[in-house]
Amino acid sequence: MELLKTLILGSGPAGYTAAIYAGRSGITPVIYEGIQPGGQLTQTTDVDNFPGYPEGVDGNALMDDLRKQAERFGAQIRTQICTKADLSQRPYTLTFDDGSQVQTQTLIIATGASAKYLGLPDEEKYRGIGVSACATCDGFFYRKKTVAVVGGGDTACEEATYLSGLAQKVYLIVRKPFLRASQAMQDRVFANEKIEVLFETNTLGLYGEDGVEGAHLVHRKGEADERRYDLPIDGFFLAIGHNPNSEPFREWLEVDEIGYIKTQGQTPRTNVSGVFAAGDVADPLYRQAITAAASGCKAAIEVKNFLDEHDL
Template sequence: MRQLIIIGSGPAGYTAAIYAARANLQPLVVASSVEAGGELMNTTEVENFPGFPEAIQGPELMAKLQEQAEKFGAEVVYDDVVELDVDGPVKTVKLGSGKVEEASAVIFATGSAYRKIGIEGEERLSGRGVSWCATCDGFFFREKTIAVVGGGDSAMEEATFLTRFASKVYVIHRRDSLRASKIMQERAFNNDKIEFVWNSEVIDILGEDAVNGVVLRNTLDGTTSELPLDGVFVAIGNDPRTHLVHNKLQLTMEGTIQVDGRSSRTSSEGVFAAGDVVDPTYRQAVTAAASGTVAALDAEHFLAALEEHAPVEAAAV
């Protein structure tokens, strides 16, 4: 039986693996068979992760974090968790391959997934004008014309933030009123750089190698039109990846895993959570990495306490 299994391979999972491996816990990292590395694998230049003043490509950053974890003894497997049992002192993790792993502690760091519009150009132009994170990519749109898709608080926050860089920001919303809180609406309405496109939905994103516009459909009469753009920010929400722990761990009203204060301790003893799966607010690579550190230290202390209170075997006669 292993001491620790880490589920997830984003900044939180790999940072937890670095700390756990340096503590000689020999963690197993279940990295996923198709989404290893997390959301940063879909990001081009990362300029806001400490230590890289010249920026670094998202996939390269994740490769470095993995390399660092493996250097200290972490084992990484490219497989998916299909079943998880966190009750009792032995945690059971069943993989897609059919293999079953057991451990005394588990760190759950599966992150979150940005909700997508679900149109072809969105995927094809990801990282080339299509983004889901204004904080990550806004800097690249200085003096550009861009659009934010959405009508909630996150969309208004993204649009307002993007006016620091862009010359023009359109907000495209399916209805004629916003879901955002009153204060967030007022900030957007009072910003001269923001223009609202009401009762409209994006049905196509145009461009070969980079975004150059979108096709809109009016939700009232079905007419279509094109809007020239240099970039599209999709802000229609995100969903924490918690499907494996529904009815197993306590969740918050936002759907994230509930932890005890600033710790990573969940409602199940010996199970810890880190990264975007516990964070409905910040969702940055650096905050996820810090959260992974907390989880690894909490797991280390938990395992040390288990060892300290383990029964001593009788000496052989």
């Protein structure tokens, strides 16, 4: 069985940055791209908030640049998806979707977190041209426009509040007759004149020619006084949560109630020696490309120190 010094799972900003730092430190990292090669940024058109691109950059172009930089420093990139992990003893054994197995002395888990969607075909149709799961990433493109946020928890209220500083009008579409957010967050939303909460409302679909121009909504779906109508909007933001891609590791690693991998203090160390977590799979709070890249840097430095300490 192949034995590696370090293996990186995931090819988003965290994975590629870890590979760049590992390669420059003399390690030859192997990256398994995972379920979404290039990570979530490949689903984004323009990225304006990643340092070094004063005119912004296409998400796919940004990830292609990071990939080329990782390859420049010796990263070997493979396409398989990890389906099972045995972290009971080092070297650790990983199994992939093609049945192959690899052992590694150190492991960086940078598998990310997948945004939850409503499951509407229109979400895929308009993704990147009106549909987004990140207000911080894409809110700038909706300055002085009208947007809608779906969700009733703290995240949805935070997204709506953030967007209200950019957009002229924000609708908060809430399936239930109440908000699940903390009272302080609810008070902030209700006090904001730019935010209008649409309770007991579901989204049936979206419409528009070259992008989102509106949403098909239903109030009190299935009830006697059900009312269907169209709401003109320019942007549609999902804020109903994320699923951290940590399933193969939960038997061995400490995770929170949602599944985000817990790390120790300001480090990317997990509860298993030699195993590190970077990027959105360990970050339920920020979920930004730049913070993911920074954690990938930290993980690679930790790997180098670990290998040196254990004379591997």
